[in-house]
Amino acid sequence: MSETTCPATLDCVAAHHEPSWRAGVKTGMPSLFGIGAWGIVVGIAMVKSGLTIPQALGMTLMVFAGSAQLAALPLIAANAPIWVIFATAIVVNLRFVIFSALLAPHFAHLPWRQRLTLGYVAGDMTVALFLQKYPSEAPAVGKLSYLKGLLYPNWASWQIGSIAGIFLGSAVPPEWGLSFAGTLAIICVMIPLIAGRPALAGVLVAGAVSVLAAGLPYKLGLLAAVLVGMLSAMLIEESAEKWRRKHG
The missing domain is CATH 1.10.287 (Helix Hairpins)
Structure with a gap:
């Protein structure tokens, strides 16, 4: 029985969802510290680029894309045209179109609101880990729960780090060279890819x-x-x- 046909009962949830959720969390756990650390760098960078705390909080919660945020920040600071900022962020995040195409066969049966939520919290590493576990598009028990176990802790780790960075930003001296730290953070994420x-x-x-x-x-x-x-x-x-x- 697959998740798509499993009846919505407590016994079914306990038997099928929790083990897969725990397995997803366990698989993604080693990357959470790095994701949070990168979130701190981006959070500080947002404040140092001139964004107010409410603006920075809104950006990290709505955008949730560190590479796009770091690419957009110098453009915002330089008062670049809005179309340039949006175009840059979209191009930097075009890889998520590929991720969506890879995940679509697995979850096309879900309601669009649920697919939209999963797409929002998806990240580079989490999608890669999911596809390693489930390379086949065939239905499998626990597939959706495993994906959620990867995505939600990853999202939480990023937001905690980013929000901490936003509030710490005003206390960090400029001579620490945050732009260089941001570059190193991107390189650390990019090399495995x-x-x-x-x-x-x-x-x-x-x-x-x-x-x-x-x-x-x-x-x-x-x-x-x-x-x-x-x-x-x-x-x-x-x-x-x-x-x-x-x-x-």
Whole structure:
């Protein structure tokens, strides 16, 4: 019996949901400290960029995307046009379109409100861990509970860290170099995700473009770097796939 057909009884919940929930929490537990630490960095960065405490709280609760927040903050501080800020955040978070496409076959049967909630709390590491556990789209007992066990603690860890960073931001001296700390935090999260030549090539191309286009106004060099890097990774992946099909 799968979660989709399991009757909503206490016995069913106890038998099917709790073990999967605990397994998801246990799997994601090692990453929670790093997620919280990165949240602190982003929380402090928001305050140091000139956002008020209510604005920073609203941003962390509504956006819940550290890379997009860090990309948007210097644009906000530079009074960049709103379309540039939104475009940059959207491009940086385009990877979540891929995540949604990967998760959709598993949970297409759920009501759209529930899918929207799961999409909001989804993160890079949690989606990757879920797909490692459930690579097949076939129904399985506890699949949804396992995903929730990954997502909700991850969300809570980020928000606790980010909110703590927001309130600590005014007490942190500027000479600590928070922009450098934010860069290190992103690198720590990015390195495990560079699994394969396409991703590595995309990162290298994006880095080169960001350096060459650093002089563009409104930080548009960042936007150009992300776009060119993504296209490069996609082209290399497509070429590799054609080579594999040709040579068996």
